[in-house]
Amino acid sequence: MVSESPPPPQLIAVDPPAVAVVPSRRAWVAKARKLPWLPILLLAPLFVFGIFGPWLWPYDPAGIDLTHVQQPPAWLEGGSWSHLLGTDAFGRDIVSTLIEGARVSLVVALVGTVGSALIGITIGLVAGYYGGRVDSLLMQLVDVKMSIPATLMIILLGAALGGGLTTIVVSIVLLFWASFARVVRGQTLTLRERGYVALARVANCGDFWIITRHILPNLLATCVVLFTIQIGRAITTEAGISFLGLGVQPPYSAWGLMVSQGRNFLATAWWIPTMPGLAITLTVLGSSLLGDWVRDALDSRTSQI
DSSP: OOOOOOOOOOOOOOOOOOOOOOOOHHHHHHHHHTSOHHHHHHHHHHHHHHHHHHHHOSSOTTOOOGGGTTOOOTTSTTOBTTBTTOBOTTOOBHHHHHHHHHHHHHHHHHHHHHHHHHHHHHHHHHHHHHOHHHHHHHHHHHHHHHHSOHHHHHHHHHHHHOSSHHHHHHHHHHHHHHHHHHHHHHHHHHHTTSHHHHHHHHTTOOHHHHIIIIIGGGGHHHHHHHHHHHHHHHHHHHHHHHHTTSSSOTTSOOHHHHHHHHGGGTTTOTHHHHHHHHHHHHHHHHHHHHHHHHHHHHHHHHHHO
């Protein structure tokens, strides 16, 4: 009797372990190159100093030191590295006052622009979607607002509310909402004629549903670009209000107030008004460049859809 050989062992197929796909270094570099580094560098001090200001300023911004009045920056003759950008007419450290002014500019820019965006986008959506008498009435309201000079409105608000942060925020909201309303209204007039809006009406969708689900999402790109650009305008407006003496009051610091207080020393201590003026210029430039980058990025994505 012949013994049978045992059957060969059966091989069981085992799936290879999943390997996580890690982006290569070149991919990370390519993505990093696409970022708007210049606007980021220009706006980074505003956000860093605005958020972490109390932990970063080297001296008390309101502290007066009459022994170091009008001390020049560190790189000039008579300057000291203990006061990198010099001191003002009251001996206050300019670096510290600039950091405190960044906090004011950040709060005003974000709160004021968000408030104006909410009001303007709502009015623009309602006017563009319903049209007719509603559109005519709301656009006449926009025209009335646009006909009032900005400086006159700021002075009237300052007289009614008094100087302070509230006056700046309310002024920015009342000055900027019409810009959002006009742009959003024009876009809504076009979007309401699209096919998907007509299909939503056939499906008995309500006006609120159509506006929030079909029209507003298609306006987000435009609103983001406009919001980014308006941040720079808000900072400029805040500086102008503070320059007029209707904004933040001493002993607190704001960039426009620093320029106003230092203009009389331009010939003898040029760094006092120049440093806050340079901070305003660079911040507004960064906001404008960031708005252009966001617009180009969103346009390129839209064209690929």
